Amino acid sequence: MENLIAGKVCFHNCGTFLKEMSATSNLPIIDLSSLHRLSTVHSIRQACIEYGFFYLVNHGMENDLAKAFDESRRFFSLPLQEKMKLARKENRGYSPLDPTLVPKGDSKEFYYIGPLADSTSAYLNQWPSEELLRNWRPSMESLYSKFFGVGKKLLSLIALSLNLDEDFFEKIGVIDKPGAFLRLLHYPGEMGPHEEICTAHSDFGTLTLLLTDGVPGLQICRDNLEEPQVWEDVPHMEGAFIVNIGDLMERWTNCLYRSTMHRVIQTGKERYSMAFFLDPHPDCVVECLESCCSESTPPRFAPIRSGDYMNERFKMQSA
Ligand SMILES: O=C(O)CCC(=O)C(=O)O
Ligand SMILES: [Fe+2]
Numbered sequence: 001m002e003n004l005i006a007g008k009v010c011f012h013n014c015g016t017f018l019k020e021m022s023a024t025s026n027l028p029i030i031d032l033s034s035l036h037r038l039s040t041v042h043s044i045r046q047a048c049i050e051y052g053f054f055y056l057v058n059h060g061m062e063n064d065l066a067k068a069f070d071e072s073r074r075f076f077s078l079p080l081q082e083k084m085k086l087a088r089k090e091n092r093g094y095s096p097l098d099p100t101l102v103p104k105g106d107s108k109e110f111y112y113i114g115p116l117a118d119s120t121s122a123y124l125n126q127w128p129s130e131e132l133l134r135n136w137r138p139s140m141e142s143l144y145s146k147f148f149g150v151g152k153k154l155l156s157l158i159a160l161s162l163n164l165d166e167d168f169f170e171k172i173g174v175i176d177k178p179g180a181f182l183r184l185l186h187y188p189g190e191m192g193p194h195e196e197i198c199t200a201h202s203d204f205g206t207l208t209l210l211l212t213d214g215v216p217g218l219q220i221c222r223d224n225l226e227e228p229q230v231w232e233d234v235p236h237m238e239g240a241f242i243v244n245i246g247d248l249m250e251r252w253t254n255c256l257y258r259s260t261m262h263r264v265i266q267t268g269k270e271r272y273s274m275a276f277f278l279d280p281h282p283d284c285v286v287e288c289l290e291s292c293c294s295e296s297t298p299p300r301f302a303p304i305r306s307g308d309y310m311n312e313r314f315k316m317q318s319a
Contacts, residue, residue, distance in 0.1 A: 005056060015090065017052040020228055020229045020230070020231055021228050021229070021230045022219070022230070022232070022233065023231075024232060024235065025051070025053070025131055025220055025231045025232035025233060025234050025235075026234045027047070027053050027054050027055055028050075028051065028054045029044060029052055029054065029055045029056075029102050029237075030043055030055065030057070030061070030314055031057050031058050031152065031238070032057070032058050032059045032127060032150070032153060033058035033059075033060070036167060037157075041157055041160045041161045042114075042161070044157055044158060044161045045162075045230050046050065047184065048161065048245055048249075048256075049256060049257060049258070051222065051223075051258070051260065052169050052221070052244055052245040052250075052260035053220055053243065053244045053260055053262075054085045054242075054243050055166060055237050055241070055242060056154065056209070056241040056242040056243045057237075057239065059150045059241055060149075061146050061147070061150060061241075061265055062239045063139045064146060065211060067084050067186055068143050068211070068212055068274065069211075069272055071139050071143070072137060072272050072274060073272065074136065075111060075128065075133065075136065076109060076111075076272075077133065077150065078128065078133070079298050082098065082132060083096065086126040086127070086128060087159075089113060089124070090110050090114070091112055091181065091314070092114045092124050092126055092181075093111065093112060093125075093126040094109070094111045094123050094126070095111070095314065096109050097109040097188065098198075100146065106196075106197065106199050107187060107188065107190075107192050107194070107197040107266070108185050108187045108198055109185075110183050111183070111184045111202065112181055112182070112183050113125055113140055113144055113181065113182040113183075113184075114180075114181050115179060115180060116144055116145065124207060127140075132186065136290040138250050143182065144180075144276075144288065147180070147182060147209060147276040148180055148276075148278075150178065150209060150241070151276060152166075152170075152175050152207060152299075154207065154209075155169045155174065155206070155207065155278065156169075156170075157171075158249075159227060161252065162257075162289060162291055162292070163291045164289065164291065169206070172284055172285075173280060173281040173283065174206055174278070174284060179205075179278065179281050179306070179310075180278050180279060181276070181277045182274065182275075182277075183275045184221065184274050185198075185273045185274060185275065186271075187217070187266075187271040187272075188269065189266050189268060189269045189270035189271060190266075191241045191242045191266060195264050195266060195291050196264065196265055196266075197217070197261060197264050197266045198263055198264035200221065200261050200263040201248040201263065201317075202247055202260065202261050202262070203247065203275075204224075204246055204248065204277075204309070204310050204313045204314075205243060205247070205249075205275060205277050205278060205306075206242060206246050206248040206249050206250050206278045206279055206280055207246055207249060207309070208275050208278070209241045209242075209243055209245065209276040209278070210241060210242040210273060211241060211273060211275075212236050212271070212272075212273045213271060213272040214238075214240065215226065215237075215269045215271040215272075216235065216236065216267055217265070217267050217271060218234040218262065219231040219247045219265060220234055221234055221260070221261045221262070221263075222258075224261045230317035231263070231265075234262075244260060244262065244289075245257045245258060245259050245260070246277070246279075246284050247259045247309070247313070248279070248280060248304070249307060250254075251285070251286050251288070251301045253288075253289060253292045253301055254289070254290070254292040254293050254300055254301075255300060258294050275283075276279065279306065279310065280306040281306065281307075282305065282306055282310070283305065284305070285304070285305055285306070286303065286304055286305075286309065287302075287303035287304075288300070288301065
């Protein structure tokens with residue numbers, strides 16, 4: 001059985017030294033409002049197998065996006081000393097652009113909002129005062145809930161695409177005890193010594209919904225063992241989410257669905273993005289789905305508690 005955690009980390013350490021080529025990706029487009037459910041489910045399966053990434057359109061949040069980016073800009077425009085009062089604790093709050101706190105090459109500041117619904121952890125979220133940013137907290141809470149609604153709908157289609165009941169992930173604790181995190185990101189845009197302003201990585205959890213502001217830079221590498229590596233640009237699509245599969249979904253599906261490496265390269269332009277990470281509850285045990293293994297393709301990974309996996313990955317990230 002292969003150790004996925006080790007495999008991912010090896011890439012972090014050696015990936016940037018490999019020679020690279022670039023191209024433009026042609027990601028599939030999934031329409032969340034389509035009434036042709038079977039065909040949508042089939043397209044999702046193909047997209048997750050071939051790319052681990054796709055665009056999601058007609059998700060119902062189109063009219064919220066401009067405001068979401070305005071609110072994000074409002075937050076990052078605060079003086080550093082105000083943002084530092086909300087410094088990240090328990091994975092919630094603000095991380096400054098600081099070379100000692102972020103992995104080598106990263107050039108971004110970010111702000112995390114954790115689960116709202118869980119009464120034991122809601123207090124862990126950190127919010128700027130009402131005097132400082134009027135109505136910011138309710139705006140962000142509403143945005144979080146909308147992201148969550150879209151994630152939930154998509155996850156039920158992903159369950160169907162794996163020949164599971166549509167509430168499969170809900171039942172095992174991915175949805176009803178949410179571990180989802182909204183991360184607002186700001187890349188200031190100054191040209192630095194590193195090509196990557198968000199280091200090549202895969203996301204840890206179940207799936208990620210990403211919104212970008214139109215400034216390019218996002219790239220995916222569909223085969224990180226290939227040499228030279230091919231990095232494909234992922235162009236912005238107005239109004240669409242860019243969705244990607246995370247490592248735990250890769251584990252559930254025995255690598256049928258791919259948790260694809262991605263990164264952001266510098267363009268010299270200021271850039272805002274936001275990522276909604278839909279992660280399982282820490283106690284949820286992630287083990288190979290029956291529909292994804294057989295005698296000839298046995299499970300590649302041992303069952304693991306989601307919280308243990310995520311903690312290990314976070315530790316490695318900050319090492
Ligand atoms: O900023 C982006 O476009 C990508 C961010 C990302 O991949 C992440 O936060 O995990
Ligand atoms: Fe990511």
